[in-house]
Amino acid sequence: MGRFPLFQNSIVVNILAVLHWSGLLLPMAACVGTLCAVFLWALDHVTDYRFAHPGLLWFLPVAGVAVGLAYHWFGRSAEGGNNLIVDQIHEPGGGVPLRMAPLVLIATVVSHLFGASVGREGTAVQIGGSIASGFARLFRLDDNGVRIILMAGIAAGFGAVFGTPVAGAVFAMEVLSIGCIDYRALVPVAAASILADMVCHSWGIHHVPYRIGFAGYPDLSGQIFHTDPVLLLKVGVASVCFGLTSLLFAESVHRLSPVFRTLCPIAWLRPAIGGVLTIALVFIAGSRDYLGLGVVAATPDGASILNFFHPGDYTWSWLWKLVFTVAALSTGFKGGEVTPLFFIGAGLGHTLSTFLGVPTDLLAAVGFVAVFAGAANTPLACTFMGVELFGATDVIYIATGCFVAYLCSGHSGIYLSQRIGVPKAAHPHIATGMALRQARGFIGRRVRKTDTQTSPGSETQTGK
Missing domain, CATH: 1.10.3080.10 (Clc chloride channel)
Structure with a gap:
């Protein structure tokens, strides 16, 4: 010893x-x-x-x-x-x-x-x-x-x-x-x-079960294979839309928040604006389906995450939910973004499935996790989430959705304190170690001679 x-x-x-x-x-x-x-x-x-x-x-x-x-x-x-x-x-x-x-x-x-x-x-x-x-x-x-x-x-x-x-x-x-x-x-x-x-x-808490009926297409020999190339291409196209929607959501919240801070400098009074806007949006949309979480609806055929896995007419539901959620979060209501992002992604997947000829439940599931992956910049976590929620049968499509959405959402996201570990794309001002709140300030900005002489890390951090 x-x-x-x-x-x-x-x-x-x-x-x-x-x-x-x-x-x-x-x-x-x-x-x-x-x-x-x-x-x-x-x-x-x-x-x-x-x-x-x-x-x-x-x-x-x-x-x-x-x-x-x-x-x-x-x-x-x-x-x-x-x-x-x-x-x-x-x-x-x-x-x-x-x-x-x-x-x-x-x-x-x-x-x-x-x-x-x-x-x-x-x-x-x-x-x-x-x-x-x-x-x-x-x-x-x-x-x-x-x-x-x-x-x-x-x-x-x-x-x-x-x-x-x-x-x-x-x-x-x-x-x-x-x-x-x-x-x-x-x-x-x-x-x-x-x-x-x-x-x-x-403690007796049970989570909502999600089920996908799609189990794959048969190949030439009649066997079910886990990947169909045409279907994978269609999922990839939809995933670009999921990533751009993630970008739209995150930037809408970040850009509208300072607008509301300017309109109402009193922080504790600001949510009243969001409350009034939400009431107005209910009358404009003619529906209460976009209030709260949106996992289930008050009526059997209402717009909800569960109903997006089945046939129905929910064409613009994803956009309405985005508007309702941006109005609430940018005016100071507490809760989070992820379940509304699930709603937005599943609703958009439901809508795109009709145009792309993809099984509704499959694309709703991919959108469910992919929009969150793009907004949170967490493609691996969202892929695992898709497997835990929907099973591993369609993991190729789920992973494709999360990875493509992540790339297409750019250097933006719902968590501004994230640091840049590896930039998604080369940019003269975005460097390793920079906080996302700084990096997004350079997106879409033209490179000037004076900028090239300034270190990205010298920028002042703003926002939460």
Whole structure:
């Protein structure tokens, strides 16, 4: 035994590290999974209540002001949301406040109760990041430990709220840097995501099941092969549209937010504008299908994510949902973007399937994950999500949709704190390490002589 002291020491160190991180991650993931269960339970109940009491919509501006005041009085740095968590992973500093978790949970439930078109991913990620940061402070972790546990918190929230633990783990690593993944936290984020999902499920929370009937076309010999070249080409064409839609969504939110800040400098009053706009949009569209999450509709044939997997006339539903969601998010409502992006992607896929001659359920599924992949710049996580939600039979088409949409969405996205790991395309001003909030400022800008003498990293960071 004395001949291998280094080997023995390494085993002891590894065992101690496993015990240390288990003592941190297990209770943290259990807390996040439990809070996500409470959150999903509350969302189901307020959505049903809103369906039964449509008059609640009239109080959406007042509800928005109430949420705004809550953040004005108690929020402070919690207003930074998902971008604050990503910033703290890149450069640990002040941490993520523990009050972020209850604030965003209550604010999102209130927003859904009165009909704001927001999602749930932002809430879950912020719950995870907030709880993880609390554990980091409690156990006085160093900067590296803070990074790992914050990533694990993101994974736990994402995996539990969508029931996709593998996608949650990959998302937590991939969302930090565009085109680059750091695997040092692979085991912690996977463990946290899986455990949080298990805890959420143990509380009796069940996620909506999605099923695709399409199983492939027979080849010349009559055997079903997993890839049809013509169908793959059509999916690729549709995926370009998915990526451009991701770009449209992200840039609409980023460009309209400062407009509303100028129109109404009082932050807590700004959601009232979004509430009034939402009410007006309901009358213009002649439908309430674009309120809330949009997973299910108030009527059997209404526009919803589930109905997009079946035949029906939902041609412009994806665009209406985009407008409703941009109006809510750019005026300060809390929740997130991802479930509305699922709606937009599935709705657009449903519409394009008619023009391209592609099975409706297949293209709705591809759009479901591809628009999110382009907007979040997380093609691998979204591919895993597609497999976890729809099965692996059509993974070639799902991966194609996510990868092409990612490339076509450009250097933009819903998370401005993402860093450029590997640029999607060569650009004289976009460099490795630059935050996305800086990079998107160079898109479409003509190169000037003075620009070539300025380092991209010297640009001032703006936005959240």
